[in-house]
Amino acid sequence: MIELNELTDAAQKAFPADKLSPARDASWELTAEMGWLMVRLPEDDGGLGLDREASTAIHYEMGRVLSSAPLIPAQLGLQAVVESKTLADRADWLERLSAGEYAPLHMLPAKVEVAANGTVSGTVGGVFDGDMAVAVVAMLPTGYTLIPTDAQGVELTERQIWDPSRRIFDLVLTGYAPDPALMLSDVEGAAAMHDVLGPEAHLALAADCLGGATAALAMTVEYLGMRKQFDRPIAMFQALKHRVADMKTRIVATEALLWSRARDPEAARLQIAGLKALATDVYQFVTEEMIQLHGGIGLTEEHQCHLFMKRAMLNLQLCGSLDWLNERVGQDALAEMA
Amino acid sequence: MTDNADLEALRSEVRGFLDAEKPAGWRDASRTQEDFVQTQRGWFAKLVKAGYAIPHWPAEFPGGGRSLAEQKVIYEEIAKADCPRLLLSFVSTYHAFATLHECASEEQKAKYMPRILEGETWCQGFSEPGAGSDLAALKCKAVREVRDGQEVYVVNGQKVWSTMAQFADMCLLLVRTSSEGVKQAGITYLLMDMKTPGVSVSPIHQIQGDEEFAEIFLDNVVIPVEQRVGEEGKGWAVAQATLASERGLTLMELGYRMRGALSRVAALIREHGREQDRGVLRDFGALVSEVDAVCAIADQFLDNRIKGIERIGDASIVKNSYSRALRAYAKLGVRLGGMDEQYVKPITFGDLNTGNWMADFMNSYAWTIAGGSEEVQRNIIAERMLEMPREPKHWTL
């Protein structure tokens, strides 16, 4: 059994806190070397068989260094294959994915239509690092499926996004004929698959947010202590200290919720969705403050503030926006408190 | 160490007690302050008898000697069962107890602790008109004299914001015995009988119609030297023990109570036909998760305390998280209730999150002002936890 703090220590050694993540390819290689692609792969399937808490700890650390390796969509893609009861070459796929081949789950909605002949056209959004994907795990109206990126009628188009720590592609389908052998679920099974993947995605993103927010806070505190104006460190100004205290308070409280949800196998889907909403809200708040408290330098490309802010802004949109998630949590709580 | 099976056994034992003894209708029986006080006294006596009133006291007292994990179970269950909080006896069982237990002489302990269990209530006479957040600036003056062959302090001054002083038998009193040196050094800690001649109490009318706290006037009040806790001039350290006692379990209990009270917001949404209003659902959803985070941080705080790894500032984070969520809770209610909430409704004394939204809103300030204001907590988080530099101590105009 791998202890959580061993995992965290290893992560911090591989991705030191005083440096942000190296470029994508190097980060991805390192991620694979660390064995993190296999963290949630059951032992029976040749993986490490670790639980949610372990993957949460890794995503937290990767958030802290703004990792550019697409570990979250990779883990979710792998989990879709693990969960699949219909995939023909399941074992083969698992082997390939744990060896470093990349088949991400898309992180934004699919807007597609199915023609009478069964072919699919439209756009599957939010494919991270599509350029290195061998296939994409997509939720289509017909169920979850693997779509090989080199198949007929499949094209990847990179979209320019503000967040430079990620690359996002649209998977554009034009009369694509899904391969029955690559179906991960049928229509009925899709809901169950969604119930598994949704919380995993939300937990991972919440961890990414809180790792990032923690790093952003530490950088802000350090800067305020260093920067002098009016013959004193600006950290001495109470107006700024109080803003920092609120950043700290919101991060710590949300992190307590993160770990309690990560450790609770009974946590409901919408409880974790609510956590994701809260964590993204906190990350946005913290990075917004970070820039303001840095003054002009916070607006420069050279300084790291903007990297955190842009990642926070993107996280808000992934796997359900703040409004969308809060609305569902509210609806659910209302129904429960009938 | 208590293991999980023991804790679960305790949990069902507490549940059994609460099923049988829960004071049904306690809200209706708390519409006036006199009724509230009666209800509180009755409930406290029941809890003492059952052994659940003072789980944090030492084992020599019946119902004491519980581990923190056991205390947590007891508080959780009482909160979940929506029983009254022990407000009237809060100062006696927490502040007075901690002060006596940690700092008092054996004679003082033997004299006062059993009386607390018999229902004697205490108040805290710390704050003064000129000493709020800056408590050490207090001026209430005590002069040492010999009267009728007995060494006594003669006390003159005024205390303010003393919670339920009008019902208290005893008072934890901070006085100034010297104005030499730093202001903390001249403070002395006394235990004062509220029936001593020269003590007068006048309740303060609060904005929500309650009279929870009171002013205490001290006019040549004679207090025997035996009533002093710790040495003369060393009262500041004793006061820290008093103040530290209220952190911890209380906020966990309050977090669970707020979570339970979310159903009042749900009821309000229905009452006003806003079930399909997406903006309202969003705000409600966000509040639900925020309250969940408050419960999680309060839990974590207690777990860290159980493990002995509590750090400076942890309690401030829990307090500010709670008070922020509490304010948001009450404000959402006021907003959803609309004009209805502007008509005065009768208040329930000693209750939180009542669904009387304007009253709840006003009550929520207790948590951002009392026990170290929100701003003072921010100072602690920034300066002592994040180690940001303190402000220069002295200034001239």
Ligand SMILES: Cc1cc2nc3c(=O)[nH]c(=O)nc-3n(C[C@H](O)[C@H](O)[C@H](O)COP(=O)(O)OP(=O)(O)OC[C@H]3O[C@@H](n4cnc5c(N)ncnc54)[C@H](O)[C@@H]3O)c2cc1C
């Ligand atoms: C419901 C309730 C119950 C209470 N019960 C008791 C009791 O039983 N016994 C008792 O002795 N006292 C009690 N108090 C008093 C309480 O401890 C004081 O109200 C509190 O310490 C604040 O003091 P103050 O009201 O004088 O406000 P002030 O200290 O005058 O504060 C005014 C404003 O200035 C801010 N401020 C002050 N200092 C700083 C600083 N250094 N940095 C930034 N901002 C600052 C405050 O946050 C606040 O916003 C109670 C108060 C309340 C509200």
